[in-house]
Amino acid sequence: MTEEDVQAWVGRTAEDPPADVVCERGYILHWLEATENANPLFWDSRVADELTGGPVAPPTMLSAWMRPLQFVPGRTEKRMPLSLHFDLKNALDLPEGIVAFNEITFGVPVRPGDRIRTTQSVRAISEPKTRKLGTGRSWTIDVTYTNQRDEIVGVETYEMFSYKREPAS
Amino acid sequence: MGASSSRDWQPQHHDHDWAVNRAGTRDIFLNTPNQAGWIERYVTDWTGPRGRLGKLRFRMRRSICTGDRLAFDGTVRTVSTDDAGNQWADVDVTLSVGEERATECVVRVALPRDDGDNPWARAGDAWTPDAPGPLDIPRT
Numbered sequence: 595m596t597e598e599d600v601q602a603w604v605g606r607t608a609e610d611p612p613a614d615v616v617c618e619r620g621y622i623l624h625w626l627e628a629t630e631n632a633n634p635l636f637w638d639s640r641v642a643d644e645l646t647g648g649p650v651a652p653p654t655m656l657s658a659w660m661r662p663l664q665f666v667p668g669r670t671e672k673r674m675p676l677s678l679h680f681d682l683k684n685a686l687d688l689p690e691g692i693v694a695f696n697e698i699t700f701g702v703p704v705r706p707g708d709r710i711r712t713t714q715s716v717r718a719i720s721e722p723k724t725r726k727l728g729t730g731r732s733w734t735i736d737v738t739y740t741n742q743r744d745e746i747v748g749v750e751t752y753e754m755f756s757y758k759r760e761p762a763s
Numbered sequence: 764m765g766a767s768s769s770r771d772w773q774p775q776h777h778d779h780d781w782a783v784n785r786a787g788t789r790d791i792f793l794n795t796p797n798q799a800g801w802i803e804r805y806v807t808d809w810t811g812p813r814g815r816l817g818k819l820r821f822r823m824r825r826s827i828c829t830g831d832r833l834a835f836d837g838t839v840r841t842v843s844t845d846d847a848g849n850q851w852a853d854v855d856v857t858l859s860v861g862e863e864r865a866t867e868c869v870v871r872v873a874l875p876r877d878d879g880d881n882p883w884a885r886a887g888d889a890w891t892p893d894a895p896g897p898l899d900i901p902r903t
Contacts, residue, residue: 625800628765629765632808634812635812656796657769657771658769690785692788693794694822696799696819696823697818698818698819700815727787
């Protein structure tokens with residue numbers, strides 16, 4: 595693949611179908627459990643009623659609501675979250691990947707019952723580079739999250755480094 | 764638990780053998796959304812429930828692996844009120860393991876201006892997390 599072929603990915607977008615999962619209380623509790631978050635906004639319905647007009651999800655849970663189920667009856671192709679990232683990994687033969695940078699701008703709160711939809715786009719792809727983990731490239735993907743009312747609930751940017759490990763000498 | 768609560772099933776976050784022998788990392792490591800969740804918790808422990816996150820920007824400089832003891836440190840860099848009336852605190856947050864800075868973060872959180880103000884009530888043009896401010900952790 596030429597450098598021109600690689601850079602042709604910049605600007606490519608993907609419109610994802612509505613998420614498999616709907617924002618719900620059980621997952622919110624699991625998140626609060628995992629981060630030992632005692633914020634009464636998420637535990638005390640009176641606080642939620644007063645401040646947010648009812649329950650909301652912790653803002654940083656955003657990406658949890660777009661990740662596809664690993665099994666759905668009748669679905670023959672596995673869906674991946676951040677599919678453009680995995681498409682790029684496959685296209686450039688860079689099997690491993692880590693996230694190096696993340697930015698999230700929060701919009702309308704996500705509430706139980708909301709179903710999130712995402713749009714992704716590739717903003718940039720670096721030249722090849724070698725790091726401790728291996729040789730590969732960094733790329734930047736922007737993700738816009740909307741709810742079922744087409745309100746923006748968040749905009750997220752990921753910078754990944756995808757790589758191939760050096761063969762053992 | 765961090766990986767499962769964020770519905771992130773990538774094996775480097777739960778499969779030791781994959782993480783070490785396939786991905787080449789020291790061990791399974793904390794995933795991105797879970798780090799964001801811990802940062803949110805750290806900041807809102809300080810602000811209380813009226814604090815509303817506007818923006819979060821962080822760079823992960825080294826993996827945070829099983830067995831690492833994570834320390835949080837935060838410094839309020841500025842407090843300012845924008846044209847829409849949002850009072851923002853821009854807070855530097857560092858996640859360290861021992862002497863190493865693992866993750867560097869800037870959080871923009873809306874604080875109530877007075878007892879009658881509720882940042883969560885802001886919507887549309889009144890909610891402006893992209894207002895200019897010193898969020899200067901570089902994107903790339």
